[in-house]
Amino acid sequence: MSVTYLVCRVHGYETRLIKPNRMLELASLSSLEALIRALGEVDYGRYISGAKTLGEVEQGLAEAFISKLTPLLELASGGIRRFLEAYLRRYEALNLTWILRMKAGGAPREMVEQILLPTWRLGGIDLKLILDAENIEAVKKIIRQSGAYKISEDVKDLLQLEAELWRSHYQRVFKLASRTKISDSREVRRLLGIELELSNLRTCVLALLRNWDPKRVQGLLMDNPAGTPLKLLQELVERRDPHIFMERFKMFRSFLEKAISGNVWLMEIEALRILKRYLDSERIGKFISFFYILRYILELEIEYRNLRAIAVMIHHNLPQESRRILLITN
Amino acid sequence: MSLSVRYTRGFLLDLKRRLSFVQRAHDLLEMKRDQEIRELGSAIDRLRELRVVLEKRIEEVLRDLAMLQAVYGSQEIISASMLMDERIEIEVLPRNVMGVNVPMIKIVRVPEVKGRYPLHIEGLAEKVRGLLEDLLRAAELEAFVELIAEDLRKTSIRVNALEKVIIPSYEAMIRKIGEVVEQSALEDFIRVKLVKRVLERRRTE
Numbered sequence: 001m002s003v004t005y006l007v008c009r010v011h012g013y014e015t016r017l018i019k020p021n022r023m024l025e026l027a028s029l030s031s032l033e034a035l036i037r038a039l040g041e042v043d044y045g046r047y048i049s050g051a052k053t054l055g056e057v058e059q060g061l062a063e064a065f066i067s068k069l070t071p072l073l074e075l076a077s078g079g080i081r082r083f084l085e086a087y088l089r090r091y092e093a094l095n096l097t098w099i100l101r102m103k104a105g106g107a108p109r110e111m112v113e114q115i116l117l118p119t120w121r122l123g124g125i126d127l128k129l130i131l132d133a134e135n136i137e138a139v140k141k142i143i144r145q146s147g148a149y150k151i152s153e154d155v156k157d158l159l160q161l162e163a164e165l166w167r168s169h170y171q172r173v174f175k176l177a178s179r180t181k182i183s184d185s186r187e188v189r190r191l192l193g194i195e196l197e198l199s200n201l202r203t204c205v206l207a208l209l210r211n212w213d214p215k216r217v218q219g220l221l222m223d224n225p226a227g228t229p230l231k232l233l234q235e236l237v238e239r240r241d242p243h244i245f246m247e248r249f250k251m252f253r254s255f256l257e258k259a260i261s262g263n264v265w266l267m268e269i270e271a272l273r274i275l276k277r278y279l280d281s282e283r284i285g286k287f288i289s290f291f292y293i294l295r296y297i298l299e300l301e302i303e304y305r306n307l308r309a310i311a312v313m314i315h316h317n318l319p320q321e322s323r324r325i326l327l328i329t330n
Numbered sequence: 331m332s333l334s335v336r337y338t339r340g341f342l343l344d345l346k347r348r349l350s351f352v353q354r355a356h357d358l359l360e361m362k363r364d365q366e367i368r369e370l371g372s373a374i375d376r377l378r379e380l381r382v383v384l385e386k387r388i389e390e391v392l393r394d395l396a397m398l399q400a401v402y403g404s405q406e407i408i409s410a411s412m413l414m415d416e417r418i419e420i421e422v423l424p425r426n427v428m429g430v431n432v433p434m435i436k437i438v439r440v441p442e443v444k445g446r447y448p449l450h451i452e453g454l455a456e457k458v459r460g461l462l463e464d465l466l467r468a469a470e471l472e473a474f475v476e477l478i479a480e481d482l483r484k485t486s487i488r489v490n491a492l493e494k495v496i497i498p499s500y501e502a503m504i505r506k507i508g509e510v511v512e513q514s515a516l517e518d519f520i521r522v523k524l525v526k527r528v529l530e531r532r533r534t535e
Contacts, residue, residue, distance in 0.1 A: 102408075
């Protein structure tokens with residue numbers, strides 16, 4: 001299928017996204033049952049109608065999220081499909097980090113299976129093989145053999161291993177972004193660049209605030225072809241002062257301030273807000289543009305994360321003002 | 331109190347000796363009770379303070395946990411929680427406080443949190459680590475309060491029993507035996523007098 005058709009479908013899908021006002025209404029609900037009922041009115045119903053617990057609601061929402069992504073792959077073809085497959089592997093990388101952690105802690109297979117996003121629908125590594133693996137070394141071997149990620153054999157540190165997974169993922173996505181004929185490759189690269197920049201800045205600032213060894217921090221950073229060079233970040237880390245980053249990266253000040261204030265969770269929210277702001281601010285002249293697909297993917301992820309956050313907040317009975325803070329609606 | 335009572339001077343002296351022993355025991359128990367009340371009062375004050383701090387910290391930890399769970403999802407929290415494969419090691423040692431064995435918790439080793447969790451979770455992990463240490467202190471203090479309170483209850487019962495039952499009964503018995511012994515001594519004296527008078531009358535006849 002052509003990119004034109006895919007983008008048109010995406011414009012159609014976008015109309016199904018839950019509107020910010022409705023999201024705020026959902027956040028003010030007082031019970032999980034009420035949330036399940038309310039979501040039953042939209043296309044989430046079939047995924048969560050039978051849910052009783054928070055875990056089941058989260059599982060249903062993850063199922064719905066991945067199901068909404070699969071048509072994109074089905075409709076794409078050629079280089080665009082390859083790029084999208086690589087881009088969507090971010091959720092597989094997320095699954096892999098969870099599996100690695102749980103394998104390290106000796107969690108049983110069923111327990112690991114329960115928390116995973118159903119990314120096998122998006123292609124990628126056969127997670128069953130990884131789940132059956134005896135230990136971390138076996139998991140690493142399967143990941144290496146898949147050819148999807150480049151991870152070195154001698155990495156023992158789990159956090160380092162997670163960083164290698166992400167590094168490898170972004171390298172692949174950047175490579176495909178430059179190889180694939182995409183009409184808006186500049187915007188796509190910029191979006192990926194911001195994403196990586198935020199991830200690197202988070203690592204630097206939080207690690208410095210927590211007095212981590214700069215050498216270790218440097219090992220967790222990722223090369224950003226569309227952002228601050230790795231070498232510069234490493235030099236800044238050597239100076240061991242998180243405030244330097246505030247001065248140097250003024251456009252991400254709101255993001256970095258969250259780390260300094262101690263509200264780490266708000267960093268993630270702010271990161272998504274920055275990305276959304278960038279996506280909203282980029283006015284693409286044409287109606288048919290590849291950029292819209294990435295925008296839809298991010299908006300879908302935001303919707304998924306908002307709904308998941310609402311379910312958790314209702315479960316914990318968090319006050320209304322806290323609920324609003326944790327939603328990404330503007 | 332089962333005692334085979336003999337109305338003799340010897341028994342009376344023995345009973346008085348016993349009463350003075352019981353009174354000394356009563357005084358000691360009273361001192362123990364007062365000291366236990368003091369210890370209990372100060373322990374309760376400390377526990378109350380610790381509980382206030384603990385409640386605040388638990389509230390903070392739960393809030394952070396809820397926030398992190400809402401933002402990153404349960405998967406992130408569950409998987410990160412598996413990263414800690416070490417356990418906190420403690421030794422529970424007995425400590426003698428006024429004859430009561432109370433547990434003393436010695437924290438042998440608390441696993442290091444720094445650098446073992448993803449950066450966004452590490453703060454919470456560190457808070458939970460601190461909280462665990464406080465919870466152990468609270469548990470130690472609570473066990474102390476419980477055991478001392480139980481011993482105080484027993485000591486109070488003993489003091490009351492001595493004060494209200496045993497000592498009064500001893501005193502009553504001593505009084506009664508004293509009266510009987512005195513009565514019998516008077517009777518003996520009168521009997522001797524009468525005998526002496528009869529003997530003197532016979533001698534003059």
